[in-house]
Amino acid sequence: MVDILRFRDDEPVSDPAVTVDAFVDQTNAAAVRIEPGDDARALLPFLEQLRLVEVNFPSFGDGRGYSSARILREAGYDGELRAVGDVLVDQLSHMRRCGFDSFVPDKPFDAEDAEAALQRWPEVYQAAADERRPIWAKRHG
Amino acid sequence: MYRYDHYDQAMVDARVEEFRDQTRRRLEGKLTEDQFKPLRLQNGLYLQLHAYMLRVAVPYGTLNSAQMHVLADIADKYDRGYGHFTTRQNIQYNWIRLEDAPDILADLATVEMHAIQTSGNCIRNISSDQYAGATADELVDPRPYAELLRQWSSFHPEFLTLPRKFKICVIASETDRAAMKLHDIGIRIVRNEAGELGAAFYAGGGMGRTPMIAPCIREFVPLDQLITYSEACLRVYNRYGRRDNKYKARIKILVHELGKDEYARQVEEEFAHLQTQGIEPPIAELERIKTYFADPPFEAGLPDDLDRSDPDFAVWLDRNTHPHKQPGYAIAVISLKPVGGIPGDASAAQIHLMADLAKEYSFDELRVTHAQNIVLPHVRKADLHALWRRLEEAGLATPNLDRIGDIIACPGLDYCSLANARSIPVAQKISKRFAETGKDEELGELKLKISGCINACGHHHAGHIGILGVDKKGTENYQLLLGGCEGDDTSLGKITGPGFDEDGIVNAVEKATDVYLARREEGERFLDTYRRIGMEPFKEALYG
Numbered sequence: 053m054v055d056i057l058r059f060r061d062d063e064p065v066s067d068p069a070v071t072v073d074a075f076v077d078q079t080n081a082a083a084v085r086i087e088p089g090d091d092a093r094a095l096l097p098f099l100e101q102l103r104l105v106e107v108n109f110p111s112f113g114d115g116r117g118y119s120s121a122r123i124l125r126e127a128g129y130d131g132e133l134r135a136v137g138d139v140l141v142d143q144l145s146h147m148r149r150c151g152f153d154s155f156v157p158d159k160p161f162d163a164e165d166a167e168a169a170l171q172r173w174p175e176v177y178q179a180a181a182d183e184r185r186p187i188w189a190k191r192h193g
Numbered sequence: 194m195y196r197y198d199h200y201d202q203a204m205v206d207a208r209v210e211e212f213r214d215q216t217r218r219r220l221e222g223k224l225t226e227d228q229f230k231p232l233r234l235q236n237g238l239y240l241q242l243h244a245y246m247l248r249v250a251v252p253y254g255t256l257n258s259a260q261m262h263v264l265a266d267i268a269d270k271y272d273r274g275y276g277h278f279t280t281r282q283n284i285q286y287n288w289i290r291l292e293d294a295p296d297i298l299a300d301l302a303t304v305e306m307h308a309i310q311t312s313g314n315c316i317r318n319i320s321s322d323q324y325a326g327a328t329a330d331e332l333v334d335p336r337p338y339a340e341l342l343r344q345w346s347s348f349h350p351e352f353l354t355l356p357r358k359f360k361i362c363v364i365a366s367e368t369d370r371a372a373m374k375l376h377d378i379g380i381r382i383v384r385n386e387a388g389e390l391g392a393a394f395y396a397g398g399g400m401g402r403t404p405m406i407a408p409c410i411r412e413f414v415p416l417d418q419l420i421t422y423s424e425a426c427l428r429v430y431n432r433y434g435r436r437d438n439k440y441k442a443r444i445k446i447l448v449h450e451l452g453k454d455e456y457a458r459q460v461e462e463e464f465a466h467l468q469t470q471g472i473e474p475p476i477a478e479l480e481r482i483k484t485y486f487a488d489p490p491f492e493a494g495l496p497d498d499l500d501r502s503d504p505d506f507a508v509w510l511d512r513n514t515h516p517h518k519q520p521g522y523a524i525a526v527i528s529l530k531p532v533g534g535i536p537g538d539a540s541a542a543q544i545h546l547m548a549d550l551a552k553e554y555s556f557d558e559l560r561v562t563h564a565q566n567i568v569l570p571h572v573r574k575a576d577l578h579a580l581w582r583r584l585e586e587a588g589l590a591t592p593n594l595d596r597i598g599d600i601i602a603c604p605g606l607d608y609c610s611l612a613n614a615r616s617i618p619v620a621q622k623i624s625k626r627f628a629e630t631g632k633d634e635e636l637g638e639l640k641l642k643i644s645g646c647i648n649a650c651g652h653h654h655a656g657h658i659g660i661l662g663v664d665k666k667g668t669e670n671y672q673l674l675l676g677g678c679e680g681d682d683t684s685l686g687k688i689t690g691p692g693f694d695e696d697g698i699v700n701a702v703e704k705a706t707d708v709y710l711a712r713r714e715e716g717e718r719f720l721d722t723y724r725r726i727g728m729e730p731f732k733e734a735l736y737g
Contacts, residue, residue: 088436113231113314115354119432122351126470142215142232149350165218172211174203177344179472180351187200187344188474191481 053160057144059153060132065104085136092120099129107152109137118150125151125181141169151181194255194558195340195485197305204347205302208309212236213295220292235315235353237308238294242610245289248311249301253321253339253363254282254561260304261548261559268541271297276544278529278537280601280652281360282320282561283311287608309347314355316346316427320362322370323562326486327570329518333390335365335382337483338419341474345420352427356434357442359427360399371563372655372679374398374407377444378426383413391415396426396456397448400649404685405445410457418464421473425464429456488519489556489571495521499574506581509592514577523574525555527567527584528591528599532628533621536602537565546587554580564601564640566594597632597639597706598624601652605645605662606669612645614662614669615695619643622699627706636706639719642677655679657720658705659686660698671698675705675731676723687728690736704734 058064069085070078072094083104086092095102105124107117121133132154135147139157144166147155155161176184185193197205212232219229237248249264256264264284268276271293272286279285289297301307311318319339326334342361346352352359362373365382373379379395391413398407414422433451435441448456497520501507515524527547529537539547547567551559554576560568572580584590593599600623603609605616620643627633642656646663653659659674670692677686693701706719708731713722723731 112228113354114436115314115352116432116436118351118354119428126466140228142228146348146350146353162223165214165223168214173207173348175200177204177347178349179470186474187204188478190200191198192475192477 054163054166055156055160057155057161057166059148062132064154065132067104069104069106086117086120088114088116090120092123093127095124096127099124099127099131102129103131104134105129105131106134106136106156109135109139112138112140112143118146121147121150121152122181141165144169145172149176149180149182149184194257195252195336195482201344202302202305205305205307205309208236208307208348209295209298209302212298216291216295231313231354233291233294234313235310236294236298237311238289238291239312240610241287241604241608242606243608244287245291245294246285246287246608247289247294247297247308248279248283248285249306249308250311250318251283251306251561252343253319253325253336254323254563255325255336256559256561257557258548258552258559260306261544261551263300263304263306265541265544265548267297267300268544274541275538276541277535277604278539278561278565278567280563280565280603280650281311281318282323282563283318284561285604287604312358314357314359315353316349316355316359316361319343319346320360320371320376320563322364322366323560323568324370324515324524324570325365325560326488327517327522327524328366329516330368331366331518332384333365333382334483334486335363337479337486338365338380338382338392338416339363340482340485341419341479342423345423345474349427352431355427355431356436357439357444359430359444361423367681369679369681369683372652372683374683375400375404375652375655375679376407378423379407385413389415392419392422394422394426396460397445397453399443399445400652400654401443402440402647402649403443403445404649404654405449406683406685407445408448408453410448410453410460416479417476418468418473421467421470422460422464424472425460425467428463428467429459433459489558491519491522491571492573495573495575497521497574499577503578505585505592506578509581509590510577512592512596513590513594517571519571521574523572523577525569525572525577525580526562526594527569527589528593529566529589530593530599530624531588531591532598533625535617536600536620539567543587543589546583547589550580550583564595564599566599593633595638595640597627597636597641599640600624601640601642601656603644603651605643605651609645611648612662613664614645614671616643616645616651616660616662619660619662619671619695619698622695623702626699626703630703632703632706632710635710637718639706640679641702652679653677654685655683656686657718657723658702660702661688663692665692669695671695673698673701673705673735675728676720678720689728689732701735705731708734
């Protein structure tokens with residue numbers, strides 16, 4: 053079983069993640085946690101100092117965190133972007149595409165299932181926050 | 194029509210394997226039902242009252258004969274020999290076993306079909322004008338734009354857990370045959386003053402328990418920004434659509450609560466940002482897709498005149514064909530509404546026959562309409578009589594397109610776990626009543642739509658006459674609505690007053706049509722008379 057999946061080579065940040073409100077008030081923290089109702093754009097002035105952003109999924113059916121992740125990556129955030137909470141293997145490939153590069157699920161993943169899910173898609177139809185070239189780019193490469 | 198290349202095929206094949214794996218994990222108990230539910234829904238699999246239902250996507254309603262034959266084979270092999278064509282231009286099977294679902298998806302993939310995102314809180318199958326590419330009144334064929342959007346919306350990583358389902362419709366003519374303004378996003382391809390093609394966007398329409406007509410949020414989106422603008426619309430909805438109440442989660446509520454101007458402003462902001470992100474496919478991709486929708490090799494110089502000496506044929510001709518852009522051709526509509534039948538149902542044998550007829554008479558092409566009928570889009574006028582004979586032999590030549598017998602009905606309490614009342618028996622009784630009294634002959638165009646609950650799958654808000662089944666203290670009760678319309682002059686029907694029981698609603702429909710017959714003026718349809726004289730005379734007849 054897998055408690056944490058991480059696709060980065062740097063040292064993990066050990067600071068506890070603070071809430072967005074607390075972070076914006078006391079701007080020396082390096083780790084912040086976004087809840088579904090938070091506006092990820094509130095963090096954009098502080099991207100330089102951030103090394104870890106946790107995006108919480110209290111319920112896997114609430115998809116706001118996918119937009120939060122892409123918004124941060126689109127703004128140039130290159131620190132760790134971690135999905136936490138009710139994160140399931142069948143969402144991993146989509147979360148990777150939205151820019152998440154680490155996962156700390158409430159319930160550990162089955163290693164084999166997680167690997168299969170990450171390898172699932174041979175191609176992608178859209179440009180997103182990952183480096184994959186969309187099918188349309190390959191067709192007209 | 195569109196054909197997959199190796200990329201498209203690889204994606205659909207991967208999806209089949211993904212769902213096979215998910216189904217296995219569900220059956221092994223590794224996934225809970227709560228975890229599995231959105232996965233099966235996004236593969237078209239609903240749990241209904243008696244069994245699983247599988248909804249297969251028919252992108253923008255277009256099919257070829259090989260695909261149609263496979264749909265018939267699935268009906269025979271995995272269901273009870275029937276398929277049910279739906280108001281979203283799809284087909285549903287009502288008696289599916291979960292264990293069979295991965296194999297059915299694999300069968301579909303052999304003919305470039307799937308059930309991807311036909312349910313669940315995601316972007317659904319894109320619908321379009323059933324006469325696209327054939328009708329004389331369109332600006333361009335809307336389907337290439339729909340196909341571009343299909344690829345963009347398939348497995349879109351950001352938009353698979355939206356607040357609620359999301360339906361997009363693309364049309365390209367002034368006449369709206371697809372209820373475009375009753376979609377979450379409606380797109381009309383238009384030409385601007387400079388003569389360039391672009392897209393007008395309408396957002397926040399829908400039926401359900403709070404029906405809304407979508408307002409226009411942008412009159413012109415250039416074609417090379419179509420995907421970027423769509424993405425902006427979806428992102429604003431994904432971030433701010435309500436998630437606290439399932440019944441207020443559709444985009445129509447967001448647009449209504451923000452106001453269309455504020456929603457449009459937020460979309461513009463997101464659009465300006467996304468334009469810097471390089472997410473738009475090149476225009477060459479749209480051009481590539483367009484080549485698949487080139488006209489079939491029509492014969493030039495065919496005559497337009499027809500032998501109308503067979504009176505039954507002449508009636509079918511007048512009612513069930515539509516003008517084609519190419520001289521000597523017609524668009525033929527096969528009614529799946531025989532008198533007393535189940536609207537939208539077809540047997541495997543009928544589905545096979547329609548496939549054969551498409552191959553023989555319509556350049557191998559068929560369409561599914563949102564009114565649950567089948568279209569053969571490109572038929573030589575000289576072949577219409579032979580086609581009609583073959584349809585008649587199979588019980589498929591009912592001449593009732595857009596008339597009172599051409600009823601839209603949801604599956605209702607006979608199948609659906611959400612329903613409060615049965616829809617199918619009411620449709621059958623109305624259809625029989627008007628055939629027996631012969632009044633269907635007098636009534637002309639009259640669109641009647643029945644939903645078995647307020648989710649409005651049977652489009653009752655948009656019927657000239659609408660019927661809504663409700664539960665009244667444990668018994669089925671039917672409310673009557675008048676004055677709805679799905680077309681360009683989109684309007685929502687109004688409830689006449691207290692509801693009726695099953696036989697009472699059939700009588701009530703008859704009384705409403707009697708008011709029309711008594712009060713109509715030259716050339717007026719039921720809807721026109723209603724709009725002129727208002728609700729009062731109908732109320733008087735119903736409750737007076």
